[in-house]
Amino acid sequence: MANSKIRVGEYNTLRVARTFDFGMYLGEDKDVVLLPKRFVPHGVKVGDVLKVFVYHDSEDRLIATTQRPKGIVGDIVKLPVVSVTKQGAFMDWGLMKDLFVPKSKQLMGMRVGGEYIVKIYLDEMTGRVAASEKIEPFLSNEELTVKEQDAVDLLVYRRTDIGYVVIINNRHTGVLHFNDIYQEITEGDQLKGYIKNIRENNKIDVGTGKMGYQRVEDEAGKVMRLLQENNGYLPYNDKSNPEEIYSFFGMSKKTFKMTTGNLYKNRKIVFTQTGIKLAGV
Template sequence: MHKKKKREPQLAATGSLQAGMTLTMTVARKTEIGYFLREGNDEVFLHEKEAHERLHVDDEVEVFLYHDHENRLAATMDMPYVSMGEYGWLEVVDVSPRMGVFLDNGIKKDLLLFVDDLPKLADEWPRPRDQILVTLKQDKLGRLLAKPVTEAEVTKIAVPADESMRNKQVEGTVYKVIAAGAFLLTEDDHILFIHRDEMVGRLRLGQTIRCRISYVREDGRLNGSMKERKEVQYGEDADKLLRYLINRDGAMPYTDSTEADIIREKFQMSKSSFKRALGKLMKERRVEQVDGWTKIIRRDDEK
């Protein structure tokens, strides 16, 4: 039995019509399942499921052109959230490890953000319900794809921040991930960079988070941190150590000389955080280190 030869998809534009166009066309004729629309000498099919109402010959309708699931140029009366030449945030609806991620652009056929335009690491890929800032582009066969926002375009969109933003909590969405960290656009359209050292977990493209502004640059861009300010964190860690000591009758066999892996296992904090917290308590004369032990310093009225 001979295999049927696979036919190459015919994706070329019909005359001057191309996917991504929004235009007004005239109903040329009706069929059992839809309508043929005409623009000059060009025709395209509008399925009845893509029409918002019953149409008649010579009616004029505004449509958006795209390639349907059989790779034919087709029309829909649904309007896209993002059109050719525009940028906008689109929601991720599905993820394909082989192809990329699919975005909801307001029409029945989802828009593909191709794998080549996504981060190399899988855990930096968007997840369903994340938001991606994209525009439209065509591949070599004329099919519509999503194109991530460029740095030049973000610069046009962005609003410079001022020094009053320092230490404020803001919400932002990741639009680019690099080895050193992630770039976000805040809810007020400020550009924000978070270095990997200032993350509490790896950020992914399209993820929306809240963070603290740690620095306002001269050009109006922001640096952010997902961690508490050091003085706040030191205080929380110090309180944690003090509670531990109280629960052990005021003494524990751990000091600033204890190995890092033991500190992390016992207190779920780094050796440096442990030493800072312990240093804070010692400076306040609340604890002391004696013969490899850390002990609470009792006041006279507590002895």
């Protein structure tokens, strides 16, 4: 399938070409892939279009599945190892066939039960999907594809003295500083964030969630909901301990003050000596 339009290791949107007792063939003319019967959604017929993931099964046959893997080709993800052989390790990525990590693509050797951050790639020699623990060659900040204030996907890579190194959009690296962290995080966590600052030599600082008043707008809904769930009153204000605010609202004290200030200006809440309450309550 050298000239095939079907992309291995990715999601494909394909039309049902033929149907059999054992499943359906998806695609066009001879450029088709089998969707086994166990993965065929109820009521699907010839001519319908399906979104499927394509990979090689345990018998090395190219097949489609409606299952959703934990990552596709190009993704960097944290996955658990379920078995180890002399040739390499196998990771659970959410499909019936486990994801192979060749021994040459491991750093210190993998063990069953361990979780490792890997890059999913398509092996040029075999055409099969595999993974590599050696992800540094895939990351570069030389030519950036992001700019300040862009919304990005983050993967927590490793802890440092100033914060966490994060992988940005599976391409670049940046730093999430400790004073910008308002939740419990660990290596391998996937987060939504934004580009906070691009410094000299394309060094990137990131934040989690959304920027500025976009975040305030989101958090305002949370504060209003919590007020309604607590009879219109909450014993928190700008004199409250930051840890108490984070524990209850899941936001920093700075964000809490911006959010409640915005709600006050819009006459949604009023401040009291001991907390905040819904306007008119």
